[in-house]
Amino acid sequence: MIYTVTVNPALDYVLQLEKVDRGEVNRTNNYSFLAGGKGINVSQILNQLGIDNTAWGFVGGFTGKELVRQLNQKRIVNDFVTISDVTRVNVKIHAQKETELNASGPKITNQEIVAFKDRLNDLKKGDIVVMSGSLTPGLPADFYQQLLPTIKDAGAEFIVDTTGQALLGTLSYKPLVIKPNHHELADLFNTTFDSSDVMLEYAQKLLKKGAQNVMVSMAGDGGYLLTKDHVYHARGAVGTAVNSVGAGDSMIAGFVGTYFKTQDPKESFRIGMACGAATAFTKDIAVKSQIDAVLPQIKVEQIS
Numbered sequence: 001m002i003y004t005v006t007v008n009p010a011l012d013y014v015l016q017l018e019k020v021d022r023g024e025v026n027r028t029n030n031y032s033f034l035a036g037g038k039g040i041n042v043s044q045i046l047n048q049l050g051i052d053n054t055a056w057g058f059v060g061g062f063t064g065k066e067l068v069r070q071l072n073q074k075r076i077v078n079d080f081v082t083i084s085d086v087t088r089v090n091v092k093i094h095a096q097k098e099t100e101l102n103a104s105g106p107k108i109t110n111q112e113i114v115a116f117k118d119r120l121n122d123l124k125k126g127d128i129v130v131m132s133g134s135l136t137p138g139l140p141a142d143f144y145q146q147l148l149p150t151i152k153d154a155g156a157e158f159i160v161d162t163t164g165q166a167l168l169g170t171l172s173y174k175p176l177v178i179k180p181n182h183h184e185l186a187d188l189f190n191t192t193f194d195s196s197d198v199m200l201e202y203a204q205k206l207l208k209k210g211a212q213n214v215m216v217s218m219a220g221d222g223g224y225l226l227t228k229d230h231v232y233h234a235r236g237a238v239g240t241a242v243n244s245v246g247a248g249d250s251m252i253a254g255f256v257g258t259y260f261k262t263q264d265p266k267e268s269f270r271i272g273m274a275c276g277a278a279t280a281f282t283k284d285i286a287v288k289s290q291i292d293a294v295l296p297q298i299k300v301e302q303i304s
């Protein structure tokens with residue numbers, strides 16, 4: 001089983017407008033509330049790929065109810081801890097540029113945290129836990145890291161989709177894969193890259209620090225996969241990008257879901273690249289037909 005963890009989910013309030021005039025009343029009739037949060041986006045893609053998964057995390061209030069309603073409607077299995085505070089709404093404005101307003105999120109009590117940690121007792125050997133997105137206020141900065149010994153003791157694999165120190169702190173527990181984009185990779189080492197060779201040298205350092213696989217994503221410019229044996233490259237799919245919300249989550253979902261079925265990192269990378277592009281080319285998280293349409297474009301070549 002794959003479990004996704006979204007500690008701080010959101011209803012994404014997505015508004016499409018030709019343009020936004022700051023300081024003015026801007027009107028649109030093109031808007032929707034979508035169940036969001038990085039782990040939930042991973043679950044959505046896994047469902048599209050036909051891979052069983054369960055969404056874990058915290059939900060509360062009227063927004064939490066709507067979020068769970070949408071997940072149930074999409075047949076995404078979920079087992080959230082219900083909290084007394086209210087799940088956030090994140091505003092996504094798609095106009096001349098994409099602008100995102102992400103709220104910090106609800107408070108979570110100690111009792112609610114204990115209820116969440118109890119969920120981990122269900123883990124079995126071979127399961128994969130995907131933890132993604134921001135923490136809510138009051139949760140310790142090393143919250144994900146605190147869960148890792150229990151996950152590893154159960155014989156499960158894990159992924160933490162985060163950046164900076166929080167990501168580095170997970171490497172000694174040997175994450176199945178990590179996926180910094182090229183900017184995040186440079187930030188990790190407080191540097192900039194003047195060539196892809198230099199970028200790959202830094203990505204190798206993350207393998208040495210413990211990651212089992214490293215994907216470096218570069219939006220429309222393709223991506224790299226580093227495994228312990230090889231380095232692979234794939235060009236970006238060509239299409240009209242209309243949305244970047246969830247492209248990274250989709251790439252992770254494609255990788256993890258395929259790896260769960262095949263244990264083949266190269267194939268998992270190919271599907272991950274297609275899922276990322278399919279989401280970039282659509283307003284919401286991609287569906288199966290959109291992923292299938294992009295897939296023939298993704299060619300993975302071994303470069304070393």
Ligand SMILES: Nc1ncnc2c1ncn2[C@@H]1O[C@H](COP(=O)(O)OP(=O)(O)OP(=O)(O)O)[C@@H](O)[C@H]1O
Nearest residue numbers: 181217218219220241244246247248273276277280
């Ligand atoms: N404009 C695009 N054209 C083609 N593919 C894209 C585009 N944007 C994203 N992708 C696909 O999605 C993957 C992840 O995108 P990106 O590198 O932007 O990750 P990210 O920064 O984590 O994304 P996010 O915007 O979700 O935070 C890319 O590797 C690529 O496969």
Ligand SMILES: O=P(O)(O)OC[C@@]1(O)O[C@H](CO)[C@@H](O)[C@@H]1O
Nearest residue numbers: 010036037038090102133134246
């Ligand atoms: O505030 P966080 O947790 O970092 O990100 C939350 C979020 O921006 O991530 C998803 C896209 O990746 C959206 O569905 C959601 O609103």
